[in-house]
Amino acid sequence: MNDAPANAPRLDAYWMPFTANRQFKKAPRLMSSAEGMHYTSFDGRKILDGSAGLWCVNAGHGRREIASAVERQLSTLDFAPSFQMGHPIVFDFAERLAAMAPGGPNAGLDRIFFTGSGSESVDTALKIALAYQRAIGQGTRTRLIGRERGYHGVGFGGVSVGGMVNNRRMFPQLPGVDHLRHTHDLEKNAFVKGVPEHGAELADDLERLVALHGAETIAAVIVEPVAGSTGVLISPKGYLERLRAICDRHGILLIFDEVISGFGRLGTPFATDYYGVIPDIVTTAKGLTNGALPMGAVFCSRKLHDGLVQGPEGAIELFHGYTYSGHPAACAAGLATMDIYDREGLLTRGAELAGHWADAIHSLRDKGPVIDIRTIGLMAGVELSPREGAVGARAYDVFVDCFEHGLLCRYTGDTIALSPPLIVEPGQIDEIVEILGVAIARAH
Ligand code: PMP
Numbered sequence: 453m454n455d456a457p458a459n460a461p462r463l464d465a466y467w468m469p470f471t472a473n474r475q476f477k478k479a480p481r482l483m484s485s486a487e488g489m490h491y492t493s494f495d496g497r498k499i500l501d502g503s504a505g506l507w508c509v510n511a512g513h514g515r516r517e518i519a520s521a522v523e524r525q526l527s528t529l530d531f532a533p534s535f536q537m538g539h540p541i542v543f544d545f546a547e548r549l550a551a552m553a554p555g556g557p558n559a560g561l562d563r564i565f566f567t568g569s570g571s572e573s574v575d576t577a578l579k580i581a582l583a584y585q586r587a588i589g590q591g592t593r594t595r596l597i598g599r600e601r602g603y604h605g606v607g608f609g610g611v612s613v614g615g616m617v618n619n620r621r622m623f624p625q626l627p628g629v630d631h632l633r634h635t636h637d638l639e640k641n642a643f644v645k646g647v648p649e650h651g652a653e654l655a656d657d658l659e660r661l662v663a664l665h666g667a668e669t670i671a672a673v674i675v676e677p678v679a680g681s682t683g684v685l686i687s688p689k690g691y692l693e694r695l696r697a698i699c700d701r702h703g704i705l706l707i708f709d710e711v712i713s714g715f716g717r718l719g720t721p722f723a724t725d726y727y728g729v730i731p732d733i734v735t736t737a738k739g740l741t742n743g744a745l746p747m748g749a750v751f752c753s754r755k756l757h758d759g760l761v762q763g764p765e766g767a768i769e770l771f772h773g774y775t776y777s778g779h780p781a782a783c784a785a786g787l788a789t790m791d792i793y794d795r796e797g798l799l800t801r802g803a804e805l806a807g808h809w810a811d812a813i814h815s816l817r818d819k820g821p822v823i824d825i826r827t828i829g830l831m832a833g834v835e836l837s838p839r840e841g842a843v844g845a846r847a848y849d850v851f852v853d854c855f856e857h858g859l860l861c862r863y864t865g866d867t868i869a870l871s872p873p874l875i876v877e878p879g880q881i882d883e884i885v886e887i888l889g890v891a892i893a894r895a896h
Pocket of ligand 1: 571574606737
């Protein structure tokens, strides 16, 4: 698509996020409608959704049930102040989420703080960790630890603990932040299906940072069990257990950022369930409302919640919150989304399809420039060798080629990332692989 469609809207005023605006506006890709597994583009083409929108439309598009629930809620109660005031649906939604919290009932991650996005969930989690440490008399613990190649959104907290260089370069960082090394090892773990074997010992980086800074300065460590936005990097076997053990040894809180991995992406409700390691806080967003309305939820352990909610009666325990925390319409969308997930078994459907998914995606192994393939649940990263001097250019060409031939995927660096809605059928998985394979073969 080289020219804008004749009836395209004017493109000047909208400053697009995370987009090369001038390049995009020369050849815009616009979606007009969506249903099930497909978008319809502005020029009338049907496009298979290989990325669940932006890792969020887990139940597929055009769910009338969600739209009706939102419509009903907005006509009944459109908004009520979120501070010192409530409305029934926000309590109902929190109870619903508490009953399905990461790690199951014994994990105790069933105190829910609502936000408006993944970035807000991350900054909220970091603040809860800092506030808790202070509340239990550990106020010297102000240091936060992230991981290289982590992505935790775009708030100052999230950018600081994140390890995406481009995301950090432009802005000052929070002081006192340090990073573990990433776990992506192309030599030992290339072309592995599922959780890679090698790399558990990389968790010992946390011991190194404890030795360097002193445990009494470290509040929390945050990692994505599976990093999505930086190329589908899967924590290796034993790694998260080891991180948990080191945290326990030194009084450090562990935060899992499940903004992508939450709500069924790995074939379990949460990555916490997949790995069987229980953190102190889990951040979510995206699949929480099937992408229909902006919302995030932070699942917090009772220990942290109760530790904070025990000060003098009448004092605000956590001086933090958003106008749109627990917005009634977003709660309605979320409740309807959970109904669909439950009724259709979508939070575990990825486990049934993971074998076919992995085999299909790994069949791309011998296509020209493919240097690694990583799959887990219904998620995949297909890494291409970069063109000399132009990191990301080859993956961008593949992304555009796919779009022109009827497939939406994502690219990050030189990795093509895939995460279809969890309603995907095996035949559609084959279609994704077919279109992507041709595009990769063309991208020399
Ligand atoms: N954390 C993770 C792990 C993410 O993948 C993302 C978004 N891709 C975010 C945080 C930020 O979410 P949002 O864009 O909703 O602010």
